[in-house]
Amino acid sequence: MQKINEELLKADVFKLIGLEDIAQDKKEELAQKMADVIQTKVALRVDNQLSEKDQKAFDKLLADDPSEEEVGKFLNEKVENFSEILEEEIIHFKETLMEDADNLKEMMS
Numbered sequence: 201m202q203k204i205n206e207e208l209l210k211a212d213v214f215k216l217i218g219l220e221d222i223a224q225d226k227k228e229e230l231a232q233k234m235a236d237v238i239q240t241k242v243a244l245r246v247d248n249q250l251s252e253k254d255q256k257a258f259d260k261l262l263a264d265d266p267s268e269e270e271v272g273k274f275l276n277e278k279v280e281n282f283s284e285i286l287e288e289e290i291i292h293f294k295e296t297l298m299e300d301a302d303n304l305k306e307m308m309s
Contacts, residue, residue, distance in 0.1 A: 201292065205291055206266075208289055209290055209294075211294065213231075213234065214227060216294060216301075217300075218301060218305075234293065240287050241293070242275075243293075245285050245289070246275060246279045246285060249256075250278055254278045257274075258274060258275075261274055
């Protein structure tokens with residue numbers, strides 16, 4: 201099971217759902233939307249793991265329009281299992297997309 205998860209984590213999401221041939225600008229737009237969804241899910245999971253002091257510091261960081269690297273660094277330092285949470289959410293997102301793509305293909309055939 202771990203090997204499957206590792207492969208899914210590394211897999212190109214566009215190939216997984218059959219959209220590897222779409223235009224690059226559309227890929228970039230979709231990738232940003234996907235990243236936003238994953239970030240929201242991760243934020244919901246880690247929010248209750250931050251102390252009140254850390255939540256305030258995180259809110260301040262977010263207000264300053266930080267880079268993804270700055271946010272990742274903060275959460276890696278403050279949330280013990282942040283990397284694991286991030287990986288779980290990416291895998292879950294990809295699994296959901298694949299299921300939805302399969303369902304859509306069935307509906308269209």
